Amino acid sequence: MWLRLQSVCLRKLTVRPGYVSGVFDARLRRSVSHSASRAATCKALQYNKHGEPAQVIHLVDVDYGPVGAKEVLVKILAAPVNPSDVNMIQGTYAILPDLPATGGNEGVGEVSEVGCGVTSLKPGDWVIPKDAGLGTWRTAAVFSEDDVVSLPNDLPLLAAATLGVNPCTAYRMLADFEDLKPGDTVIQNAANSGVGQAVIQIAAARGISTINVIRDRPEFTQLSDRLKAIGATRVIKEEALRKPDMKELFKTCPRPKLALNGVGGKSATELLRHLQVGGSMVTYGGMAKQPVTIPVSALIFKDVKVRGFWVTQWKRNQSHDGRAFRSMIDDLCSLIKQKKLAAPACNEVHFEEYIKALNAAMQPFTSSKNVLIM
Ligand SMILES: NC(=O)c1ccc[n+]([C@@H]2O[C@H](COP(=O)([O-])OP(=O)(O)OC[C@H]3O[C@@H](n4cnc5c(N)ncnc54)[C@H](OP(=O)(O)O)[C@@H]3O)[C@@H](O)[C@H]2O)c1
Numbered sequence: 001m002w003l004r005l006q007s008v009c010l011r012k013l014t015v016r017p018g019y020v021s022g023v024f025d026a027r028l029r030r031s032v033s034h035s036a037s038r039a040a041t042c043k044a045l046q047y048n049k050h051g052e053p054a055q056v057i058h059l060v061d062v063d064y065g066p067v068g069a070k071e072v073l074v075k076i077l078a079a080p081v082n083p084s085d086v087n088m089i090q091g092t093y094a095i096l097p098d099l100p101a102t103g104g105n106e107g108v109g110e111v112s113e114v115g116c117g118v119t120s121l122k123p124g125d126w127v128i129p130k131d132a133g134l135g136t137w138r139t140a141a142v143f144s145e146d147d148v149v150s151l152p153n154d155l156p157l158l159a160a161a162t163l164g165v166n167p168c169t170a171y172r173m174l175a176d177f178e179d180l181k182p183g184d185t186v187i188q189n190a191a192n193s194g195v196g197q198a199v200i201q202i203a204a205a206r207g208i209s210t211i212n213v214i215r216d217r218p219e220f221t222q223l224s225d226r227l228k229a230i231g232a233t234r235v236i237k238e239e240a241l242r243k244p245d246m247k248e249l250f251k252t253c254p255r256p257k258l259a260l261n262g263v264g265g266k267s268a269t270e271l272l273r274h275l276q277v278g279g280s281m282v283t284y285g286g287m288a289k290q291p292v293t294i295p296v297s298a299l300i301f302k303d304v305k306v307r308g309f310w311v312t313q314w315k316r317n318q319s320h321d322g323r324a325f326r327s328m329i330d331d332l333c334s335l336i337k338q339k340k341l342a343a344p345a346c347n348e349v350h351f352e353e354y355i356k357a358l359n360a361a362m363q364p365f366t367s368s369k370n371v372l373i374m
Contacts, residue, residue: 039065044138045354045372048100050091053358057089057103064142069117071142074127078161079107079136080346081361081370082194083287095132095312102135104372108151108160109141118145126153128164130325132312139351139374149325152333158343159336161371162194167332167341169284169311170198174208177280177307178257182207185253187271189213189238190262190287192223192367197230197344199260202332204231205340209253211274213238213267217365226367230342241270250274258282265290272298272306280305344369 041063047056067073085103087093111125121127127148129136134147151160174180186203190196191212203210212227214220216237224235234249259271262285272281272294281304283292298304318325335341345368349357357370 039063040140042138042140043351044102044135045104045351046100046102047089050089050096050099053086053089053103053362054355057354057358059352059354062102062138064140067113067115067142069115070145071115072111072118072121072127072145072148073113073140073142074109074148075112075140076107076109076136076138076374077126078157078348078374079104079372080162080194081357081372082106082165083285083361084132084165085137086358086362094310097133097135102138104135104137105129105132106162106165107136107372108157108163109136109148110153112140115145121145121148121150124153126151126155126160128160130319130322131315137351137354137372149322149329151329152337155333155336156343158346158348158371159341162343162346162369163329163332163336165311166194166344167198167202168315168328169195169309170202171328171332172311172314173260173282173284173309174199174202174206174258176309177282177305180206180208180257183209183254184258185209185211185233185256186258186260187211187213187256187274188260188262189267189271190285191227191232191235193262193285193287194344194369195260195262195284197227198341200227200232201230201341202335204233205335205338209233211236211249211253211256213241213271215365223367226345238267238270241267241274246274255279260284261292262286263288264292266293268292269295272304275302275304277302278304280307282307282309284309284311346371348373 041061044062045057046060049056085105108126108128111121111123114121127150130149188196188199192214200210210233212232212235227235255276257276257279259275259281261268261283264286265288347368347370349370349372351372351374357372361370
C-alpha cells in the first residue's frame with residue numbers, strides 16, 4: 001500500500017496536482033515532503049524579542065519547504081502594517097507567537113506550487129490568511145491548504161492585501177449587532193482608519209448613513225472630502241460631539257442604532273450619548289489607550305448595549321465550518337468588483353524599506369495604511 005500511495009502521489013504531481021483521498025493524507029504528506037519540492041530560502045522580517053518594531057525587526061534569510069502533500073507554496077505579494085502587528089511586536093497584543101516570529105498578520109499572496117493532496121487551490125490562485133499569526137511579512141512561505149482562503153486573482157492588489165482584517169471587521173460589526181436597514185444611521189470614531197473607511201463604504205453600499213468622527217487637524221476639510229467621496233454621510237470633529245449642533249444633525253437623520261468605537265476614552269463616551277434608546281456600542285479598538293466610561297444615565301434611561309468585537313475570535317469560531325467566512329469574503333470581493341469597496345488610502349513601501357513603513361505606521365494623523373510590496 002505504501003509503495004502504491006507514493007506512486008499515486010508522484011503521478012499526480014507530474015500530471016496535475018490534484019485529488020488524493022483524505023484517508024491517506026498523513027502518510028502521503030510524509031512521502032511527498034521528501035520528494036515534491038526542495039527546501040529554498042526566502043526573505044522575512046523577523047523579531048526574536050519584543051520591543052519597538054523599528055529596533056527589533058530584522059530582515060533575514062529563512063529556509064522554507066519542501067511543500068508537503070496538503071501544503072501550498074505562496075509568493076507573498078503585498079502585506080500591510082496594522083496596529084495589531086505593531087502591538088504583537090511590542091508584546092502587548094492578546095495573542096503572541098513564539099519567538100523568533102515573522103511579523104504581519106494580513107496580506108495577499110499567489111500560490112506558486114501545491115502539494116499532491118491539495119484539492120482547493122492551484123498555482124496562480126491568490127490567497128489570504130484565515131487566522132492571525134501566519135507571519136505575512138516575507139517574500140514566500142509554505143502554508144497548510146487549510147490556513148488560507150482564496151480570492152479572485154484579478155482584484156486590485158491593495159484591496160486584496162488589506163481585505164482580511166479591517167473590511168471583515170467592518171462587515172461583521174455592521175451585520176451582527178443591530179438589525180440595520182437602509183435609512184438607519186451608524187456613528188463611528190477613528191473614521192479615517194482602515195476599519196473606518198471600510199465601515200463607510202460597506203454601510204453606503206447598503207443605504208446606511210454614517211456619522212464619522214475624526215480628530216481635528218489642519219487638513220480636516222481635505223480629509224472630510226476624501227471620506228465623503230467614498231460614501232461618508234457626515235464627517236465631524238471629535239469636539240463637535242459635545243456641541244448643541246448635534247441636535248440639528250439629528251433633525252436630518254435618525255439617531256444611530258449602532259456606535260463603533262475604535263478609540264476608547266472620552267471619544268467612546270461621547271459616541272454613546274448619541275445612540276438611540278436600546279442601541280449598541282461595539283468597541284473594537286483602543287487607540288487612545290484609555291478605558292471606556294459608560295454614563296449611568298445611558299444604561300438606565302436608554303438601556304444601551306455595550307459590546308466588544310474581535311475578528312480573530314470570530315474567525316476562530318467559524319473554523320469548524322468555513323461557510324460564513326467564505327460567504328463574507330465573497331460578498332466583500334463582490335463589493336470590490338462593483339467598485340463599492342476600495343482599499344484604504346495606502347502608502348506602498350518596498351519590502352526592503354520596511355523601516356520606513358514601520359516608522360510611518362506609528363505616526364498619528366497620517367490617514368494612510370503602509371503596505372509592504374514584496
Ligand atoms: N477588534 C478587531 O477585530 C479589530 C480588527 C481590526 C482593527 N482593530 C483595531 O482597530 C483600530 C484601528 O485599526 P486600523 O487598522 O483601522 O487603524 P489605522 O488604519 O492604522 O488607523 C489608526 C486610526 O487610529 C486613530 N488614532 C491613532 N491614535 C489615536 C489616539 N491617540 N486617539 C484617537 N485616535 C487615534 C487614527 O486617527 P488620526 O488620523 O487622528 O491619528 C486612525 O483613525 C486598532 O486599534 C486596531 O487594533 C481591531
